[in-house]
Each structure stands twice: as structure tokens, then as C-alpha cells.
Amino acid sequence: MTYKNIIVEEEGAAGASIGIIALNRPQVLNALNHELMGELVSALEEFDRKESIRAIVLTGSERAFAAGADIKEMSDETTISIMLRDNFATWDRIRNVKKPIVCAVSGFVLGGGCELMMNCDIIVASETTQLGQPEINIGVIPGAGGTQRLTRVVGKHKAMEMILTGKPITAPEALALGLVNKVVPVELYLEEAKAIAREIAKKSPVAVRLAKESVLKTYDAPISEGLMFERKNFYMLFSSEDQKEGMKAFLEKRQPTFSGR
Numbered sequence: 001m002t003y004k005n006i007i008v009e010e011e012g013a014a015g016a017s018i019g020i021i022a023l024n025r026p027q028v029l030n031a032l033n034h035e036l037m038g039e040l041v042s043a044l045e046e047f048d049r050k051e052s053i054r055a056i057v058l059t060g061s062e063r064a065f066a067a068g069a070d071i072k073e074m075s076d077e078t079t080i081s082i083m084l085r086d087n088f089a090t091w092d093r094i095r096n097v098k099k100p101i102v103c104a105v106s107g108f109v110l111g112g113g114c115e116l117m118m119n120c121d122i123i124v125a126s127e128t129t130q131l132g133q134p135e136i137n138i139g140v141i142p143g144a145g146g147t148q149r150l151t152r153v154v155g156k157h158k159a160m161e162m163i164l165t166g167k168p169i170t171a172p173e174a175l176a177l178g179l180v181n182k183v184v185p186v187e188l189y190l191e192e193a194k195a196i197a198r199e200i201a202k203k204s205p206v207a208v209r210l211a212k213e214s215v216l217k218t219y220d221a222p223i224s225e226g227l228m229f230e231r232k233n234f235y236m237l238f239s240s241e242d243q244k245e246g247m248k249a250f251l252e253k254r255q256p257t258f259s260g261r
């Protein structure tokens with residue numbers, strides 16, 4: 001299949017290859033629009049079906065893994081339009097990928113970008129990575145699992161700080177919090193992620209599949225309720241003047257004035 005917003009490759013020995021997907025919208029720092037998300041899920045599911053692929057690497061560019069959901073595309077949504085569009089159905093399909101996904105991040109890992117990263121299984125970050133949930137700066141909240149997954153990984157107080165101030169953290173801070181597995185120099189982060197994927201590719205694919213499924217079972221079982229709760233609140237914010245003002249101000253490159261309505 002040919003894709004417009006991602007680059008898809010396979011590497012390695014026949015029968016035990018790894019699949020590599022790179023997000024590729026450099027002009028907007030890999031902002032996640034509907035088209036990119038659709039392509040990403042198709043590519044992930046294609047690798048999941050293909051027997052010779054044993055592990056998947058998901059990456060972006062050195063400057064940005066992804067700077068979040070596409071604010072331009074989202075800015076005019078209403079509560080009803082965004083709910084009916086149900087983009088999260090696409091995100092839910094990422095959760096159902098059976099093969100391990102090693103995420104190689106660098107540069108900006110923000111908003112939906114951070115949430116996408118947290119859907120992966122093992123994370124390698126470059127030293128230049130900045131990770132955060134800055135949605136509060138544009139009058140909304142994380143909508144693709146950020147309030148739930150970040151809290152589980154880093155704990156309540158750090159999650160509160162990140163989500164309520166919108167300030168990003170550095171790669172070494174993320175490592176200390178257990179949000180990423182490894183931090184390596186920028187020229188090595190993709191290679192390191194591929195090395196981990198190749199290591200997994202040598203194991204029994206059945207054992208790998210059941211191991212991933214088992215870890216996610218404990219991790220995901222009670223999360224579904226939290227995800228629905230967060231989703232409703234995210235939709236509700238598209239009725240607010242602050243969401244309109246926050247996203248408009250971003251697109252007009254000015255500071256927002258929030259009214260609290």
C-alpha cells in the first residue's frame with residue numbers, strides 16, 4: 001500500500017524481520033491529522049497480519065516524533081461533530097496490535113504525540129526529546145488516554161503537574177520517571193530501537209504475543225472506564241469559548257485570552 005503521511009519499511013532476515021513506520025508530516029512537526037492516523041493504523045495492522053514481521057518500530061523525525069493532534073483540523077470542531085467523528089475508534093485499534101511496538105522518539109513528543117508514544121510497549125528517546133501534555137495551553141485536556149496512562153506511569157503528582165501546567169519534561173526526567181526505557185544520543189536512538197526490535201524478533205512469536213497480551217491485561221483492564229470518562233470531557237470542551245480561543249490563538253501565533261466559558 002502507498003501512504004502519504006508515513007514511511008513504511010521492512011528490515012532483516014526473512015522469517016524474522018522488523019517493520020518500521022516513520023511519521024512523515026515534517027511541515028507541521030508530524031501533527032496527527034485524521035489521514036495520518038488512518039494510514040498509521042493500516043500500516044500497523046498490515047505488519048500485525050504479516051507472519052514474517054516479528055516486531056514493529058514506530059518513529060518520527062529527529063525534530064519531532066509528533067507535536068500533538070492537528071490543531072488546525074480540530075479548531076472548528078463542536079462537541080457533537082467531534083463525538084460523531086469518533087476518531088478514537090482509530091486509536092483503539094492501536095491498542096489491539098498484537099505485535100510489540102518499540103517507539104523511537106526525538107524532539108517534540110507533545111499532546112497526542114505523547115499519548116501515541118504511551119500506546120507503544122518499549123520507548124527509546126534521544127537526548128533532545130521533550131515530552132509533555134500541553135493541551136491545557138489551548139483550552140482543552142488530553143483526549144487519547146493521557147490523563148489515564150501518564151498517571152499510571154509517573155504517578156498522580158507528576159501527572160498533575162505536567163497536565164495542569166502544560167510544561168514539557170526532558171528526556172533524563174522522563175527516564176527517571178519511568179516514562180521512557182532508555183535515553184541515547186540523537187544519532188543512535190533509531191538504531192537502538194531497531195536493535196531492541198531485532199532482539200525480540202529472535203524470540204518465539206507465540207510467547208511474545210502472549211507476553212504482551214498478559215502485560216496489557218493487567219495494565220488495561222480497569223483503564224477502559226477512565227478512557228471513556230476522559231473522552232466525554234474532551235468532547236465537552238469543544239462547547240467552550242476557551243477551546244475556540246485557545247486553538248485560534250495558536251493558529252494566529254498569539255497568546256490566548258481565556259474567559260472561563
Ligand code: CO8
Nearest residue numbers: 027028029031067068069070071072087111112134143144
Ligand atoms: N497542530 C497543527 N500544526 C502544528 C502543530 C499541531 N499540534 N504543532 C506545530 N504545528 C505547525 C505550526 O503551526 C507551524 O506551522 P507553520 O509553519 O505553517 O506556521 C509548524 O508546525 C512549525 O511549528 P512552530 O513554528 O510552532 O515551531 P516551533 O519550533 O516554534 O514550536 C512547538 C514547536 C513548541 C511544538 C509548537 O509548534 C507548539 O506549541 N505546537 C503545539 C503543541 C500542542 O499544543 N500540542 C497539543 C495539541 S492538542 C492534542 O494533541 C490533543 C490530543 C487529543 C487526541 C485527539 C484525537 C482526535
